[in-house]
Amino acid sequence: MAQVLEFKLPDLGEGLTEAEVVRWLVEVGDVVAVDQPVVEVETAKAMVEVPCPYGGVVTARFGEEGTELPVGAPLLTVAVGAEPGGAVPGGAPEEPAERALQTAAEHAAAEQVAAESSGNVLVGYGTAAAPARRRRVRSVRVSAPAAPAPAPVPPAPAAPAAPASDGPVPVISPLVRKLARENDVDLRSLVGSGPDGLILRADVESAVEAGRAVAQAGASxxxxxxxxxxxxxxxxxxxxxxxxxxxxxxxxxxxxxxxGLYSRHPLTGLRGLVADKMSRSRREIPEATCWVDADATELLATRKAMNDAMSERDGQKVSLLALLARISVAALTRFPALNSAVDMEAREVRQFADIHLGFAAQTPRGLVVPVVRHSQSRATDSINAELIRLTESARAGTLTPGELTGGTFTLNNYGVFGVDGSTPIINHPEAAMLGVGRIVPKPWVHQGELAVRHVVQLSLTFDHRVCDGGTAGGFLRYVADCVEQPAVLLRSV
CATH class of the missing domain: 1.20.5 (Single alpha-helices involved in coiled-coils or other helix-helix interfaces)
Structure with a gap:
């Protein structure tokens, strides 16, 4: 005996609400294992292979390649417990197409059952959801076709069945149920025009159109x-x-x-995601910003010396961003209050033991924030190598959701755009962001004399709920001291 289970597009995390089907990895009739990738989708941030939490025979797929599906929409249905090759336990003959459709409809109408599933779909980024309320699902026999099933033959006209007062509503697809719910149509009040009273999309649309005709006096x-x-x-x-x-x-x-004095530009995809996240940050976080100018001449000299030594060993050159990241990690170790997040429902500040350092990266797809995980355990060379790897993946559009989520602090080098300063918006739900402007030659008093030095403006935007100005100022001053005298960093490691 087999059960037909529906697998829906899971929440891919970070506020993503839709994904585009790029490539199907299975066909109807294929046997899939638990956690086997079944489809490759593209979100506003990355390409993702979505694993199926059920093991069984694929009975249907929803969405052609290139179709954009919302989170929660059906991806495919799997017959759990069915034998591959079309064999049915007990030697029962294969059911006709009309009966197979009705069987699938009955099970799509029942809520999803947690049977033979791993529960690990896209582990670690946004798959947690409230458990579905269980309902009894009638076991049925399902024959797995060797190839996609042909379109069902229209049934002979039959007298319409009376609507059922209880039990599952015969609906051919979850999309029909969703259409009815969005338009406040009571499925139990409809008489289906399909086989054995099956409610089709056309039945719901007809009910919707009839209601609109009455409410809007014929306006179409x-x-x-x-x-x-x-x-x-x-x-x-x-x-x-x-x-x-x-x-x-x-x-x-x-x-x-x-x-006609303006044009329309929809906020969709990555641009829409960024808009939602930035709006939420400004709405929820009481942020403040402090800044300081620092003499970066010695930092540039240190980087040059390190890269000269690297070239002799044929190693990777250290970027300025890697040095700033290493300094930021050292500062967070001394001022851990800024490596936090606020939970207002629990009325608590959650201070993280690990430092997962995010950095802003501009790509052809827009601004993304890859995360260097466990930065506190990495040396400068390791941080530099990870920054290079993540930057290349970001530009290629191959970052995974796991590489784009879970950051606890963000480093933003907006100096690459040729600007001196900024008051960046905190990357919600983090508590702070360090901004770095361009490094330019400026008149500077050095050792009591006026000289031309390479000066950079540093800014720290922080959540005033996690700390006061003393902590934020101490953090920023320590960063500036390390920029001006890199040897300060050696004293703290």
């Missing part, structure tokens, strides 16, 4: 859609043409949208 969705598209086209034409009469119409009191 198609007419409103055409009107909206026409308005968008009109706006875009006015923007491209730059017509002078558009400005005249605004002066006469016409609405700016109708005058």
């Amino acid at each position: 969705d198609e007419e409103r859609t055409r009107a909206r598209k026409a308005a968008v086209r009109e706006d875009d034409e006015l923007i491209r043409a730059g017509r002078h009469e558009a400005r005249q119409s605004v002066a006469a009191g016409e609405e700016p949208r109708k005058a």
Whole structure:
């Protein structure tokens, strides 16, 4: 006996709400093992192979390659306990296509059962969810086809079945159930037009259209859609043409949208994710910023000396970012309050034992923050090598969600954009971010005399709930001292 279990697109973490199907790794009829990758998807941040928590025979797939699916949408269904090759225990003959569809519908209507699953789908980044309320699911016999099943033959006309008052509602797909829920349609009030009273998408759409006709006095969705598209086209034409009469119409009191003085740019994908995260950070975190100028001449000289020695051993050259990361780790060890996160529901500050250092990286896909894990246990060479590896993966778009999540402190080198200073937004839910501006020659008093030195501005934005200005100032001053005199770092390790 087999049970048909539905596997939905899991939460991929970091606020990601959708993913695009790039490549299916299994076909209908394939036998899959627990935790076997079944599909490769692309999120706003990375490419991910999604493992299935069930072992059995794939009976259906949802979404063609190139389709964008929301989190929680069905990915595939698996017959757990079915024998591969189409054999059914007891030698029962294969059921007709109509009966197979009805069987799948009955089980899709039941809530997901935690049977023969690993519970480790995308372990470590956002798969935790409240356990589903269990319901009894009737066991059925399922034959696994050797190839994708042909489209079902339309059944002969039959008298419609009366709607059931209890028990599972016969629905052919979870998408039909979702469509009904979004439009407040009671499935038990519908009479299905499919085989044996099966409720189809067309039945729900007909009910929705009937309700809209009554509520809106005959106004159709198609007419409103055409009107909206026409308005968008009109706006875009006015923007491209730059017509002078558009400005005249605004002066006469016409609405700016109708005058066509702006264009629309949807906040989707990575840009939308960043917008949501930054908005949440500013909304929830009472942040403050302090900054200081530092003489980085000695730091540059130290880096040159290290790289000269590296070239003799044919090693990797140390980047300035790696030195700043090593300094940041040393500062966090002395001021651990900044390696924290705030939980307002529990009303507590959680101070982390490990330092997972994130760093801002600009890529063709947008800004991402890869994480150097366990930075407190790494020497400068190890941090440098990991920064290089993660940066290359970020530019190639191959970072995994595990490499983009779990940071406890962020280093942001915005000096690469040619700016001196900034007040960065904290990478929620972290408690602080160190910003580094460009290093430029400036007049500087050095050893009592005016000289031209290489000066950098350092800024620290911190969550005022985890510490006061004394701690933040002490952290930033220590970083500045290490930049000005790298030997200070040797005294603390």
